[in-house]
Amino acid sequence: MSALSQEGNPSPPVTTYFDGGAALYDRSRPTYPDKLVRRIVEAAPGRDVLDVGCGSGIEARQFQAAGCTVLGVDPDGPMADHARSTGVPVEVGKFETWEPAGRMFDAVVAGTAWHWVDPIAGATQAARALRPGGLLAPFHHASLTxxxxxxxxxxxxxxxxxxxxxxxxxxxxxxxxxxxxxRRSAMDLYQPMFDTIADGIRRTGCFDEPEQWRFDWERTYxxxxxxxxxxxxxxxxxxxxxxxxxxxxxxxxxxxxxxxxxxxxxxxxxxxxxxxxxx
Known part of the structure; x- marks a missing residue:
């Protein structure tokens, strides 16, 4: 990807979702399993990655470390600023109305962010931005309750x-x-969201049948x-x-x-x- 932003486009409104501060978010939120990142990179036809709802840049930096070129999109201005300060290029805006402007990607990912995106409009937008054979892969942490x-x-x-x-x-x-x-289990809580994501993808008619990948790990707090x-x-x-x-x-x-x-x-x-x- 040579052009990471489009000159002359009107600046989108800035939204702030996390008043506690992007730096706090960045240092406190867990990263994602290396096995997940590797599997996405291996399944994609190339290494141009669009990170939807990139936030402070946590997963974007992981994909960069895996050899990918990453562009982030996020509606939260302060989060985008923090991500940029860590070396992640970010365009500010809602993904559903963001303009790919002819740019094409090998993978569209979203780290614990797709629940902010309309499941059908988001998947339709991802199809616009993906090369044929490209991979859509929103992922979420499901911790124990x-x-x-x-x-x-x-x-x-x-x-x-x-x-x-x-x-x-x-x-x-x-x-x-x-x-x-x-009491409800973690998967009881999260599976309806995963089902909604998969249904939104199906309804676009642009993708093969969705798969669900699971990676188990733990962290001591x-x-x-x-x-x-x-x-x-x-x-x-x-x-x-x-x-x-x-x-x-x-x-x-x-x-x-x-x-x-x-x-x-x-x-x-x-x-x-x-x-x-x-x-």
């Missing part, structure tokens, strides 16, 4: 449920506990690392300061009872599809 984490740590569920679940429920209606406090991560999550990022502090105090108390740290298993899932010739 609080009850699964408590089970893995051998911690009594009532302690976790009565402390952490209300905090999550109060701040995020889509939390790992439903309104009745019933200290109490401070976890409490730094939580305010960057979409449902918590917009809480008033007092409410956020209360949530963090409650969750921090549970982690203290677990010894001050824990190992959090993740499943990172990609929904992938190959761009057909024509269509």
């Amino acid at each position: 609080p009850h699964e984490l408590a089970d893995a740590a051998g911690m009594a569920l009532p302690g976790w449920t009565t402390r952490s679940a209300p905090a999550y429920r109060r701040s995020a209606p889509g939390s790992p506990f439903d309104a009745a406090g019933r 200290s109490r401070d690392e976890w409490l730094t991560l939580l305010p960057t999550q979409g449902s918590l990022a917009k809480l008033p300061p007092d409410d956020l502090a209360r949530v963090l105090d409650e969750v921090g108390a549970v982690i203290d009872r677990m010894g001050g740290s824990f190992s959090l298993p993740y499943a990172t899932v990609a929904v992938t599809a190959v761009r057909r010739n024509g269509g």
Whole structure:
């Protein structure tokens, strides 16, 4: 890709989704499994990558390290500025209305960002930007939910449920506990989103049948690392300061009872599809 931006186009409006700051987001959010990055690179016909919702540039830098040329697109101006400061070229705008301007890519990826994109319009736009045989590959982290984490740590569920679940429920209606406090697994939570992504891809008529790739791994968090991560999550990022502090105090108390740290298993899932010739 020689031209990474188009001169003369009107500047798109700047949106800010994460008020906690791009630098905080960048240092607290986990990276993606190297096996996932390698598999996408190997499955794509070349190494020109468009990163949708690139945010602070976490996965974009991973693809750059794997030998790819990466262009990011993101509606959040401060996030784009941070990504640029780390060496990732970014154009600011919503992906559904972003203009490829004749540029073609070998892979369109999105790291924990496709849920912000209309599933049909986004897949249609990806088809415009992909070469025939190119790969669409949005992927998301699916971490264990609080009850699964408590089970893995051998911690009594009532302690976790009565402390952490209300905090999550109060701040995020889509939390790992439903309104009745019933426990839900990570894949219970995320699979409907993966199904929606796959259905959006199918409905374009431009791709082969979508596949779902899963990569299991884990990361150990200290109490401070976890409490730094939580305010960057979409449902918590917009809480008033007092409410956020209360949530963090409650969750921090549970982690203290677990010894001050824990190992959090993740499943990172990609929904992938190959761009057909024509269509």
